[in-house]
Amino acid sequence: MADLRIDNSMNELNEGTEQEVHYIEDIDAASDFELKHTPNIEIIEEASGQTVKISIGLKGISHPQTEEHLIEWIRLFVGDEMVGDVGFGPTNVVEASFKIKRDNQPVIVQALCNLHGIWEARA
Ligand SMILES: [Fe+2]
Numbered sequence: 001m002a003d004l005r006i007d008n009s010m011n012e013l014n015e016g017t018e019q020e021v022h023y024i025e026d027i028d029a030a031s032d033f034e035l036k037h038t039p040n041i042e043i044i045e046e047a048s049g050q051t052v053k054i055s056i057g058l059k060g061i062s063h064p065q066t067e068e069h070l071i072e073w074i075r076l077f078v079g080d081e082m083v084g085d086v087g088f089g090p091t092n093v094v095e096a097s098f099k100i101k102r103d104n105q106p107v108i109v110q111a112l113c114n115l116h117g118i119w120e121a122r123a
Helices: 034-036
Strands: 039-046 049-056 070-077 079-086 095-100 107-113 117-122
Touching: 039 107, 039 117, 049 070, 049 107, 079 095, 095 107
Parallel strands: none
Antiparallel strands: 039 049, 049 095, 070 079, 070 107, 107 117
């Protein structure tokens, strides 16, 4: 019989949260539910690096921000390294801006919805 032992090792990017990370595989087939949870990443090239502007929701579909249902945090990674995070409450606008030096590394943003888990986008 096969060994069905479960591997509980966590994704390095997700250390400490023990939650599955959701992401859109095909933007053209994405549901409104997926679109409203996915981080929107805008990267502005500058002489000394980049400015990353982050909001939540794609194609004009935005996520609620209420006591009952909200984005609690966003985290920014450049490559494997977390370089910034911001927490939000129900009265906050969920937007953030960071200055980075990406050096050809992927820029990854994760956002946590209190009801629907962690959502990730890459740029
Ligand atoms: Fe949600």
